[in-house]
Amino acid sequence: EEVYHKHLDAEIVINTSPVGMYPKNDAAPIDLRLFHCCEAVLDVVYNPITTKLCYTAKQLGLIHANGLEMLIAQAKYAVEHFLHQKIDDQIIETIYQKLLRDKINIVLIGMPSAGKTTIGRLLAKQMQKPFVDMDERIVAQAGKSIPQIFAEHGERGFRAYETQIAMQLAKQENSVIACGGGIVKYDVNMEMLGQNSIVIYLERDPANLSSNDPTRPLSSSKEAVEKMYRERLPLYLQYSDITVKNAEEPAVVAENCVQQIDAYIAKR
Known part of the structure; x- marks a missing residue:
């Protein structure tokens, strides 16, 4: 209460409390969006790698650092x-x-059929990290296929499962995670996944995306895929740290990912 009453003009915010530390990753000591003069944030918490406070700072374009x-x-x-x-x-x-390289998750986002699972498996092998397919986790948790989930609960029901899995995966480290194409539709998913991750947007030419896959309920036609691409592209760019184009052999694309990850960590 004192902070909000007297110090909304703060230019630097330093969190020395344990608020936001694992396993309570979804907590933050203050609402940083209210501090309109803030220029930099330091959070001494080191697990997760990017706390909710630092994630908000990142989204606001502020200088930020964690405690690692x-x-x-x-x-x-x-x-x-x-x-x-x-x-x-x-x-x-x-x-x-x-x-950082050992602990960080690599999260792959992008359109359905952009190659996230194929590239993700190769990337996991190269970086010696376990591979996680979010859609497979959703199917396992729901006990039914994705088309069944859509048929019985609609897209809203599917997204609820997706958010549950995102919150679980956000607390683990050292994995390569391939997400469903619509993961970016809800900020909470990316906020949680982004805490321990480098997020890669795997870009693929819309003309090469599948438009008649019975296992992908939202990719029912070429027109539907093109519309989805236009709607989601700004979100993919907003939430990603790195963009890698998937226009070569999978092994080459995976190697490109590794090189960009190493370059990103070196500058972090």
């Missing part, structure tokens, strides 16, 4: 103090990037 690098630096300085030895500061960045 601070945790590593803290350990480095403690070793120096207790063992009476000097360690080059570069080790902080080296360990940070290694931990």
Whole structure:
């Protein structure tokens, strides 16, 4: 109450509380959207990698950092103090990037039939991470096929299952996750998945997308796919950290993903 009453003009916000730490990933200490003068956010929480507070900062275009690098630096300085030895500061960045690559999820978004599952399996193998197909998880949890879910509960019912799975997967680390094409339709899905992830938009020419697949209820015709593409493209671009075009052999596309992931981590 004091913060909202007296400090909405803050230019820098630093969270030193455990609010937003795993397993309560969906919590934030403040509503950052009310701080119209804010320019930068530091959250000392390091699990998840991007807390809800930092995710909001990212969406608002603010400078933001989490607590993982601070945790590593803290350990480095403690070793120096207790063992009476000097360690080059570069080790902080080296360990940070290694931990980030090991811990981070890779989330693939894009249109139905864009190749998310095929590329995802190859990417998981290359990065030595487990692979998760969200649609398979939804089928397993619902106990029925996706066409059955749509027939019995409509798209709204399917999206409810999707959000449940997204919230479960958001709390795990070190996986490659292939999402359904409509995952971006609900901000809560991307907010949760984005907390421990680098999000890749797998782009594919609309002319090469499937338009008559009985397992994909919303891809009933070429016109339906083109309309869906126009509606979802801004969302894919909004929620992705990296865009990779799927226009080559799957192994080449997967390698392109790895290279862009490494480049993204190096700049993070």
